[in-house]
Amino acid sequence: MIEANKLTKTFRDRKRGLVRAVDRVSFQCQPGQIFGLLGANGAGKTTTLRILGTLLEPTRGSATVAGFDVVKEPEKVRRSIGFLSNGTALYGRLTAREMLGYFGRLNGLEGSQLKSRVDELIERLEIGDFEKGRCDKLSTGQKQRVSIARSIIHRPPVMIFDEPTTGLDVMTSQTIMTFIEQCRDEGLTVVFSTHIMSEVERLCDEVAIVHHGRIATEGTVAELKAQAGEEVLENAFLKIVQGFDLETPAAEASASPNA
Known part of the structure; x- marks a missing residue:
């Protein structure tokens, strides 16, 4: 499973000084x-996932992935995860099979x-025609x-998806979302970031709304709608973050634009 405990990440910005891109974020994700x-965009989602993926170290707080500490045991964490974004790089000179x-x-x-394993993934993801x-090309x-095949070649128990459908x-x-559903059906632990409401409604068992680096609220899609008194998730999201802004002091409401 994934467990984040008061994760905080600060950056030094020349103009704004110390900026909290992630501010005391805590959640759990089960198999x-x-x-x-x-x-x-800029809410702190990517920074949070980069911490879980050991690409960044937290300034404060802790996190474990598949039972391994992201700071103390980063190599074990990396062996336990598949990480997919919309910008996952491939080596252009290699063929799909070589990759x-x-x-x-x-x-x-x-x-x-x-x-x-390569043969299995080529068949499963219908890569054979262009392997x-x-x-x-x-x-x-x-x-x-x-x-996708690259990210699961080692059969990781945890999958991290960082806005994988953007653009x-x-x-x-549809291919990506079907794959994410298959990961859940196979018992993997999946954390998924997005700003697209329809993807949340289709995929997510639990949702945390992230705003200015902090979790504004957490629950199922139905619970978020009920909390806001709205039938449409987009309207519920807007009402929740607007209410969160009113409750959050201006000095705490800064987040990195690249978070």
Whole structure:
């Protein structure tokens, strides 16, 4: 599972001084559950997920992923996660099959075990028609299929998705959302960030609304709507964050624009 406990991340900005991109964020995500972080751009979602993925160290607070501390045991955390965003990079000179083989070897797979896993993912994600194509020649949808396969080559128990559908066409977005649902059905622990309300309604078992680096509220989609007294999630979101702004001192309501 994933457990975040009062995660805080501050940055030094030349103009604004000390900025809190993530401010005392706490939540839990259980196996077989999709936990959503819903918020506008700059809310602190990406910074939170980068901490969970060991790309950033928290200024304060702690987090464990699959039982491993993100600061004290970063290598074990990395072996336990798959991380997918809309900008997951591929090496353009490698073919799709070569790409999966390369990342399989990086994750300790070798010989027949590696070949079997690559073959399995190529079939599962329907990569066979372009497995010999160089990654820089693939379509956006094809690249995303390879990125998905790359992220799960080592069978991680935890998946982290950072706005993975942003800028993608409808068909590619559907492929990603179906894959996220499959991760939940297979019992993986899934945390998913987005600013797209329809994705939250389709995918998330629990949702935390993130605003100015803090969690404004948390619950199921139905509970968030009931809390705000709204039938539409977008209206509920707006009412909740507006109320949160009124309750939050201006000095605490700063967040990194790149968070």
